[in-house]
Structure formats: structure tokens, C-alpha cells
Amino acid sequence: MTDTLLAFTPEVERRTRPIYEKLKNFVPRVEWGLMAPIIDEINRLKVEKNALILAHNYMTPDIFHGVADIVGDSLALAREAANTTADIIVVCGVHFMAETAKILNPDKTILIADLEAGCSLSEGITAEDVAELRRQHPGAPVVTYVNTSAAVKAVTDVCCTSGNALEVVESLDADEIIFIPDQFLGRNIQKLTKKKLHLWQGSCMVHDKFTPSEIRALRSVHRNLTVMAHPECPPEVVAEADYAGSTAQMIHFIEKNHPQKIALITECSMSDNVSVPFPEVEFIRPCNLCPHMKKITLPKILDALRSESPAVTVDEDLIAPARRAIDAMLAVKPR
Ligand code: 13P
Numbered sequence: 584m585t586d587t588l589l590a591f592t593p594e595v596e597r598r599t600r601p602i603y604e605k606l607k608n609f610v611p612r613v614e615w616g617l618m619a620p621i622i623d624e625i626n627r628l629k630v631e632k633n634a635l636i637l638a639h640n641y642m643t644p645d646i647f648h649g650v651a652d653i654v655g656d657s658l659a660l661a662r663e664a665a666n667t668t669a670d671i672i673v674v675c676g677v678h679f680m681a682e683t684a685k686i687l688n689p690d691k692t693i694l695i696a697d698l699e700a701g702c703s704l705s706e707g708i709t710a711e712d713v714a715e716l717r718r719q720h721p722g723a724p725v726v727t728y729v730n731t732s733a734a735v736k737a738v739t740d741v742c743c744t745s746g747n748a749l750e751v752v753e754s755l756d757a758d759e760i761i762f763i764p765d766q767f768l769g770r771n772i773q774k775l776t777k778k779k780l781h782l783w784q785g786s787c788m789v790h791d792k793f794t795p796s797e798i799r800a801l802r803s804v805h806r807n808l809t810v811m812a813h814p815e816c817p818p819e820v821v822a823e824a825d826y827a828g829s830t831a832q833m834i835h836f837i838e839k840n841h842p843q844k845i846a847l848i849t850e851c852s853m854s855d856n857v858s859v860p861f862p863e864v865e866f867i868r869p870c871n872l873c874p875h876m877k878k879i880t881l882p883k884i885l886d887a888l889r890s891e892s893p894a895v896t897v898d899e900d901l902i903a904p905a906r907r908a909i910d911a912m913l914a915v916k917p918r
């Protein structure tokens with residue numbers, strides 16, 4: 584547990600003032616007195632220990648704007664993990680993201696604030712399931728969403744994220760592809776490619792709950808609404824949206840097109856985080872919480888950095904084959 588000795592001194596108040604300016608719409612002033620010393624101590628420890636904090640776009644704003652060095656979607660975090668010179672990487676996201684960082688940096692210490700931060704997609708498929716799919720579809724290469732365990736990545740030909748799934752599929756010299764484990768991402772990509780995708784029945788417990796009628800109801804209340812959906816949503820939901828893309832691609836769309844009123848059909852913290860650099864945009868917030876992402880909190884990050892635990896481990900014999908699949912993904916040229 585984090586100690587209570589951290590104090591909201593005038594120095595802490597001064598150092599954290601620029602962060603508070605970003606967070607003031609989310610954090611009541613009274614809470615800031617407790618939060619600011621934790622943020623300040625995490626930022627001090629990062630320098631002392633040459634640690635890098637990678638944070639996914641679904642982290643709460645106090646983490647995203649308060650302590651993260653790099654923020655982004657799964658693809659951006661994997662790329663950063665592959666290139667860092669830090670001694671310690673703290674992954675603020677879910678377990679498969681920390682495993683990816685470990686596979687790319689087996690000699691570094693990779694920390695995650697809560698080892699229980701899982702993912703319904705990752706937990707829905709095993710390496711044995713992949714072997715069975717290969718038996719059913721002989722010769723078809725396996726494209727695996729990064730939201731999977733190291734064991735599944737190790738029996739994969741090439742990984743993908745929601746930001747590059749189409750490019751990865753198109754890069755393969757094959758007409759039939761085993762695409763796992765997200766059935767909805769698979770069906771959304773199937774609409775964009777002539778290749779035949781063999782799918783698995785996995786889904787994201789956050790995105791599979793959105794419905795087309797929810798989107799239609801939003802549009803009937805909000806005129807000129809731009810709806811952006813994550814491709815883990817069912818295709819019927821994506822069909823109601825103006826744009827579908829990874830969390831980072833949604834942000835690029837906003838930067839480029841400046842919509843005035845937006846509904847991001849994805850995890851709840853995304854709108855909070857993106858609203859900070861776009862104060863002129865009105866965010867309508869229909870959202871679902873990811874209970875796994877929400878296990879990561881500032882006090883747990885501080886404990887992890889102080890104790891350098893829990894550290895993420897990956898079986899020695901999985902590292903090389905899983906890395907081949909991740910490297911094959913990182914080698915695919917973006918469009
Ligand atoms: P991206 O950030 O890659 O779009 O992924 C979303 C997600 O659900 C990660 O768990």
C-alpha cells in the first residue's frame with residue numbers, strides 16, 4: 584500500500600500546476616491535494632530509475648495526463664516498447680500489452696500496476712485452439728490480434744492491431760487467412776478485403792455491448808453529431824458510424840476534420856482524455872467501462888515503481904516465436 588507521508592507542499596503544488604490545468608475538469612480541488620503528491624512522486628521516481636511510462640488511451644485522465652511519457656493505441660505502445668532505452672518500462676494498460684513489451688525487451692524490467700488487468704479477448708483463446716484452427720484450414724496463415732497471450736502469439740504468423748489489421752491481412756500472399764480472436768474486428772475487416780477470413784468467436788466485453796439503436800437514438804437527440812466507432816464493435820454498429828478506427832486513428836480523424844460534436848463509441852476514458860487537447864469540441868459520452876483497464880490506478884503505479892514489482896514474465900521458450908510474429912507486424916508498412 585502507498586504510504587500517507589506524501590504531502591501537498593507548496594513545491595508539489597507548483598510543480599504539478601501545469602498538470603492540474605489539464606485535469607481540472609475531472610478532479611475536484613479537494614481531491615487534487617491527495618492526487619498531486621502521488622503524481623509528483625511517480626514523476627520523480629521515473630527520472631531516478633530511468634523508467635518510462637507507456638499509457639493506453641483508455642487510462643483515466645490522471646494517469647494519461649499526469650504521469651505518462653508516451654500515450655497511444657496498442658500499435659503505438661508496441662512501437663515505443665521496441666525502441667526505448669529506458670531500464671524499466673511501466674505499462675499502464677492491460678496484461679497483454681505488458682507481455683508485448685516484455686517480448687520486445689526480455690532483458691528489461693517490465694512492470695504493470697496490477698497483474699489481474701486482463702482482457703476478455705485475450706482470455707477467450709488458447710494455443711491449442713489455434714492448432715485446431717490450423718488443422719481445419721491447412722496452409723492458411725494465422726493473423727492474431729495483439730489482444731492475446733504470449734502463448735497464442737507464439738503460434739501466430741503475424742500479429743495485428745485494430746490500427747493495422749487491414750494492411751497486415753493485405754500484406755500476406757494467401758487467399759485464405761485465419762484471423763483471431765475478435766469476431767467483430769474480423770467481420771469489419773472482412774468487409775474491406777477480398778481474402779477469405781476464418782474467424783474465432785471472441786469479442787471485447789466493452790465494445791460488444793454497443794447497439795445500432797443506441798447510435799440512432801444519439802443522432803435523433805444531437806444534430807450534426809459525428810459518430811466514431813472502434814472496430815471491436817459489431818459491424819451493425821460500425822455501419823451506423825461516420826468513421827471506424829483504432830483509438831489513435833480516432834484522434835487523428837478529429838485533428839484532421841475538426842468535427843464540432845462527437846460521440847466516441849468506445850471505452851469511457853477515451854473521451855475524457857481527448858477532450859483536453861480539443862476544448863472546443865463537444866463530446867457526447869455514451870461509453871462502456873473496461874473493468875480491466877480500470878484496475879490500473881495512480882497509487883498502484885507508485886507502489887509498482889517503488890518496489891519494482893509486479894514484474895511481467897514470459898516463458899523463455901515463447902519469447903522468440905512470439906517476437907517473430909510481433910516483428911512481422913511492425914515490418915508491415917502503414918498505408
Ligand atoms: P487500440 O487502442 O489499439 O485501438 O485497442 C483498443 C483496445 O481495446 C485495447 O485493449
Ligand code: SF4
Nearest residue numbers: 702703787788789873
Ligand atoms: Fe480487452 Fe476490450 Fe478491455 Fe480492450 S477494452 S482490454 S479489448 S476487454
